Amino acid sequence: MTPAARRVLEAAGRLFYERGIHAVGVDLIAAEAGVTKKTLYDRFGSKDQLVVEYLADRDERWRACLDARLDTCGSPSDRVLAVFDVSREWMDATSPRGCSMVNAHAEIDDPSHPAYAIITGQKQWMLTLFTDLVRPLVPTGADFLGRTLMLLHEGALVAFGLRVLPGALEHAREQAEMLLRTAAAAS
Amino acid sequence: MTPAARRVLEAAGRLFYERGIHAVGVDLIAAEAGVTKKTLYDRFGSKDQLVVEYLADRDERWRACLDARLDTCGSPSDRVLAVFDVSREWMDATSPRGCSMVNAHAEIDDPSHPAYAIITGQKQWMLTLFTDLVRPLVPTGADFLGRTLMLLHEGALVAFGLRVLPGALEHAREQAEMLLRTAAAAS
DNA sequence: CGCCAGGTATACAGATCGGTCTACTTTTCT
DNA sequence: AGAAAAGTAGACCGATCTGTATACCTGGCG
Numbered sequence: 532m533t534p535a536a537r538r539v540l541e542a543a544g545r546l547f548y549e550r551g552i553h554a555v556g557v558d559l560i561a562a563e564a565g566v567t568k569k570t571l572y573d574r575f576g577s578k579d580q581l582v583v584e585y586l587a588d589r590d591e592r593w594r595a596c597l598d599a600r601l602d603t604c605g606s607p608s609d610r611v612l613a614v615f616d617v618s619r620e621w622m623d624a625t626s627p628r629g630c631s632m633v634n635a636h637a638e639i640d641d642p643s644h645p646a647y648a649i650i651t652g653q654k655q656w657m658l659t660l661f662t663d664l665v666r667p668l669v670p671t672g673a674d675f676l677g678r679t680l681m682l683l684h685e686g687a688l689v690a691f692g693l694r695v696l697p698g699a700l701e702h703a704r705e706q707a708e709m710l711l712r713t714a715a716a717a718s
Numbered sequence: 719m720t721p722a723a724r725r726v727l728e729a730a731g732r733l734f735y736e737r738g739i740h741a742v743g744v745d746l747i748a749a750e751a752g753v754t755k756k757t758l759y760d761r762f763g764s765k766d767q768l769v770v771e772y773l774a775d776r777d778e779r780w781r782a783c784l785d786a787r788l789d790t791c792g793s794p795s796d797r798v799l800a801v802f803d804v805s806r807e808w809m810d811a812t813s814p815r816g817c818s819m820v821n822a823h824a825e826i827d828d829p830s831h832p833a834y835a836i837i838t839g840q841k842q843w844m845l846t847l848f849t850d851l852v853r854p855l856v857p858t859g860a861d862f863l864g865r866t867l868m869l870l871h872e873g874a875l876v877a878f879g880l881r882v883l884p885g886a887l888e889h890a891r892e893q894a895e896m897l898l899r900t901a902a903a904a905s
Numbered sequence: 906c907g908c909c910a911g912g913t914a915t916a917c918a919g920a921t922c923g924g925t926c927t928a929c930t931t932t933t934c935t
Numbered sequence: 936a937g938a939a940a941a942g943t944a945g946a947c948c949g950a951t952c953t954g955t956a957t958a959c960c961t962g963g964c965g
Contacts, residue, residue, distance in 0.1 A: 533911070551825045553740035556952060567913055568954080574911095578953065633876055634824035638738045640815065654882040678883060679893045683866070686873030689820055695841040696865060706866045713900070720941065743922060754943055755924080761941095765923065 536574040538564040544585050548631050552582055552638045579644075582635075586649045589631050594656070596621065607667045608711050611680065614661070615704035618684065622691055622700060629692020630685075657681060669714045676714055680707055723761040725751040731772050735818050739769055739825045766831075769822075773836045776818050781843070783808065794854045795898050798867065801848070802891035805871065809878055809887060816879020817872075844868060856901045863901055867894055 532540070542564035546555040557578050561568045575581040600617045604610040628634065632650045639646055661684070662677030669676055687703035690696040719727070729751040733742040744765050748755045762768045787804045791797045815821065819837045826833055848871070849864030856863055874890035877883040 535912070550827050551740065553738065554825065554827075557954085558952085567915085569914090569956090570912060572954070628827065629824075633820070633880070636880060637816075637821035637824035638741065640737050640741075651880060651882060654877070654880050658877075658882060675889075675893075678886075678889050679870070681883070682873030682877060682886065682890055682893075683869050684873065685876045686869030686871065689872045689876055690841070690869060693820070693823060693838060693841050695838060695845060696868070699865075699869065702862075702865050703869055706862075706869075722942070744924080745921085754945085756926085756944090757942060759924070 533574065535564070535566050535570050539566055539571050539574060539581070540584060540588060543581050544588065547582065547585050548589075548626070548628065548634070552635060557581075579646075582639075583645045583649065586632065586635055586646050590649055590653050593621070593653070597660075607664060608708075608715075611661070611664045611668075611711060612704055612708060614664070614680075615684065615687070615700055615707060618688065619700035619704075622688070627692070630688045633685075633689065634692075654685075657684070665711070665714075668711060669718050671718070672714070676710065679710065683707060720761065722751070722753050722757050726753055726758050726761060726768070727771060727775060730768050731775065734769065734772050735813070735815065735821070739822060744768075766833075769826075770832045770836065773819065773822055773833050777836055777840050780808065780840070784847075794851060795895075795902070798848070798851045798855075798898060799891055799895060801851070801867075801871065802874070802887055802894060805875065806887035806891075809875070814879070817875045820872075820876065821879075841872075844871070852898070852901075855898060856905050858905070859901070863897065866897065870894060 539560060543555075543560045546560060546563065557568060557571060560581070561571045564571070571581070575584065597614065597617050600613050601610050604613050622629075632653050635646060636650050639650070641647065658677065658681045661680040662673055665676045665680065666673040683703045683706060687696075687699040690699040696702065726747060730742075730747045733747060733750060744755060744758060747768070748758045751758070758768070762771065784801065784804050787800050788797050791800050809816075819840050822833060823837050826837070828834065845864065845868045848867040849860055852863045852867065853860040870890045870893060874883075874886040877886040883889070
């Protein structure tokens with residue numbers, strides 16, 4: 532990726548996330564990136580493709596960030612709770628408006644849109660991740676607990692983005708910890 | 719509200735929800751409502767105002783639908799679980815793409831936008847509702863359990879809308895039932 | 906040296922956007 | 936009956952949208 536293309540992707544990512552995809556025009560993206568529209572279209576081809584690469588980029592960085600942290604965790608339960616910790620830091624640092632995938636989904640209704648697979652794929656991956664993380668702790672009932680954790684986590688992202696519960700991630704983490712304890716005690 | 723205005727609001731609501739607010743133009747809304755643009759502007763003044771009334775209308779109908787059901791419930795725990803039941807029916811009937819408030823929030827970044835208060839207000843109301851509903855069951859710790867239920871519920875709406883967990887509402891209800899049981903047993 | 910990818914600057918195209926306007930007709934209510 | 940309100944039909948405005956075209960410049964590389 533050329534330096535100009537990187538600047539375009541950075542500007543597009545920031546603007547798409549802050550203002551919404553349809554509310555941001557390619558002219559503005561080009562201007563913010565300090566690039567002409569021709570360069571933008573030479574590198575990305577279309578706005579739709581730029582949207583796809585924006586989401587793919589965020590997805591990739593999120594998974595890398597999460598994977599790196601999980602590798603440093605000792606116990607299985609630590610790994611589960613670390614997901615909430617990383618999410619909290621991620622939100623505080625760069626995502627005051629909630630999950631970019633959820634927000635993008637609100638603007639993209641067409642399931643045949645290439646961005647749709649990225650959005651759905653990340654959520655599916657998160658569900659599988661939670662389920663796999665709790666399997667060593669509760670071999671029977673990992674599916675159930677995994678789903679609950681997924682819903683708690685997703686709800687926390689939304690509540691945080693809506694500013695209706697600023698400590699949403701911390702609360703979700705605490706509730707998750709309690710669920711892990713009772714599940715471990717029962718098995 | 720005049721008959722034409724009602725048709726406009728119905729068409730706008732359907733299109734805004736299905737395709738997103740910014741993706742739908744006033745010309746399309748007027749055409750779908752079988753109304754001229756002049757009538758639309760005579761009744762609503764601007765697209766922004768139409769968006770506000772769209773959200774206010776859905777908010778009002780949702781609260782009325784929920785309140786009506788809650789009145790028919792006997793025990794406090796039935797009332798909590800009824801929220802998930804009503805949500806499930808609401809989603810199945812008219813909202814395959816998740817919560818309209820969350821989706822609208824993805825497209826409206828400005829907190830000074832009049833629609834912002836409606837969005838935040840509904841979520842705040844839901845949080846208070848859950849907290850109040852569980853207070854008779856767990857006088858101490860109603861805040862904590864109320865928040866957890868709110869996150870579970872919100873996460874279920876998102877997961878359902880993303881089609882990543884079709885039975886999200888049912889799962890959330892089942893998990894809520896378990897939480898209510900253990901909370902009641904502990905107190 | 907010459908080539909060419911990557912870039913700037915800018916004008917342009919066609920469509921659509923939100924919003925206004927005039928002129929006329931229909932409904933509704935007193 | 937008659938006036939006010941609500942509606943249709945449709946042209947029009949300026950701005951903005953995605954996307955393309957032409958002409959020129961610049962740095963690195965064989």
